[in-house]
Amino acid sequence: MSDPADHDSPARAALADAVREIEHHVAAAGWDAPVRVFALVRTSAALAAEPDLVHQLTPAVLVAAATQEWHLTSVEQEGLPAAPDLESLLAEISWSAAVDGVAVSVERVVLPPSAEESLPADPDEAIAYLMAHPDRQDVRLVVGVLRAGPSWCAVRTRANDSDDQVGGGADVVPGLVEALRATLQ
Structure with missing residues (x-):
């Protein structure tokens, strides 16, 4: 597990904190959850724009x-457009300049590379194969990016479902990092 403090900036450390906080929040709801999307805003800017927010935040x-200039507040987005998959959903999302970053929580099934060699070509058969495979791992990914550049990813497996077993790193899921970056452009 990589420590954001070993990297380049207060922004990355704040993002790592926000991603871990989101992951803990999502984990409290349990597994088999839908995709969840969060806007990330600097808390100081949110307070300046909405002074009544002071009553909703802890001391x-x-x-x-x-x-902390880069302390972030996450705002879960409700009423997301219907989409057949995560890629299509992200392609439909764009953010105002007031949003400093974005995070997404998604669950996936992963297999070791050796098991992927036997994956059927038919999509329905492939899903049945994935769900029945004895080496499958259910994972929850929370990936966040900032307009300023940094990214952070948190990974929890169902097999090791505890807060002290959540891994993290800047580019654990590079494809999803890039897809999230594109929503900020």
């Missing part, structure tokens, strides 16, 4: 917002 968050 610790207010102190962090006052002392």
Whole structure:
């Protein structure tokens, strides 16, 4: 597991904190969840734009917002457009300039490379194969990116479903990182 403090900026450390917070929030709802999308905004900017927000935040968050330029608040997006898959959903999303970043939570089934060699070509057969394979791993990915450049990913497996077993790194899921970046352009 990589530590964001070993990297380049307060922005990346704040993003890593926000991604971990989102992952814990999503984990509290359990497994087999739909895709969830979050806007990330600097808490200080959100407070300046919406002064009444002060009543909804904890004292610790207010102190962090006052002392950390990059402290982030996540805002879950509801009423997402219907889409056949994550790629199509992300292609339909764009963000206003007030949004500093975006995060997404998604669950996937992964197999070791050796098992993928036997994956049937027929989509329905492939799904049945994935769901029945003894080496399958269910994973939850929370991936976040900032307009300023940094990215952070958190990964939890169903087999090791505890907060102290969540892995993380800047580019664990590079394709999803790039897809999220595209929503900010």
